[in-house]
Amino acid sequence: MDSTLLSRAEAAGLRMTGQRRTVATVLEEASDHPDVEAIHARAAALDPGISIATVYRAVKLFEEAGLLERREFGDGRARYEDAERDHHDHLIDLQTGEVIEFVDPEIEALQERIAARLGYDLRAHRLELFGVRRGSGRG
Incomplete structure (x- = not known):
């Protein structure tokens, strides 16, 4: 920023x-x-x-x-x-509400490829994953 x-x-x-x-x-x-x-x-x-x-x-x-x-x-x-933070995605822990920010080059590249395959130039995206920690007994 x-x-x-x-x-x-x-x-x-x-x-x-x-x-x-x-x-x-x-x-x-x-x-x-x-x-x-x-x-x-x-x-x-x-x-x-x-x-x-x-x-x-x-x-x-x-x-x-x-x-x-x-x-x-x-x-x-x-x-x-x-709004001017570097791009990142979110993983939300459904048990605690914790929001974990992450960047994954493979996911970024995959989204670009999907958009291109569908005939689009990707301008923006948001990815939010919702989950529970493994071994938590829920889910």
């Missing part, structure tokens, strides 16, 4: 209030895929006066500006990640 979420928001012409800056900082520092409630908890640790409504509005603003990507991993919660 060449620039921060904050600098990209400013470059997009968004009015960056102090609380929006706090939300942007929380999102920049996130190594997971937080939902709005988690973003709010982290933002409130930096600014106890920030409301969850403010976080919802900031996240929506960043998403509409193309700065954030909304992800849904089957648990009923929308989660967010920076």
Whole structure:
């Protein structure tokens, strides 16, 4: 990523209030895929006066500006990640909800070959795998 979420928001012409800056900082520092409630908890640790409504509005603003990507991993919660992160896919643990990011060159090449075989140039894709850890007794 060449620039921060904050600098990209400013470059997009968004009015960056102090609380929006706090939300942007929380999102920049996130190594997971937080939902709005988690973003709010982290933002409130930096600014106890920030409301969850403010976080919802900031996240929506960043998403509409193309700065954030909304992800849904089957648990009923929308989660967010920076839209300019390097490409990766996701494996979601159905027992714990853990989201594991991975990149596999073989999968990438296979998707390109499938698209070409069907007469397409692939522009984007999302791969989400859902599973349970082997030996867990479920599934």
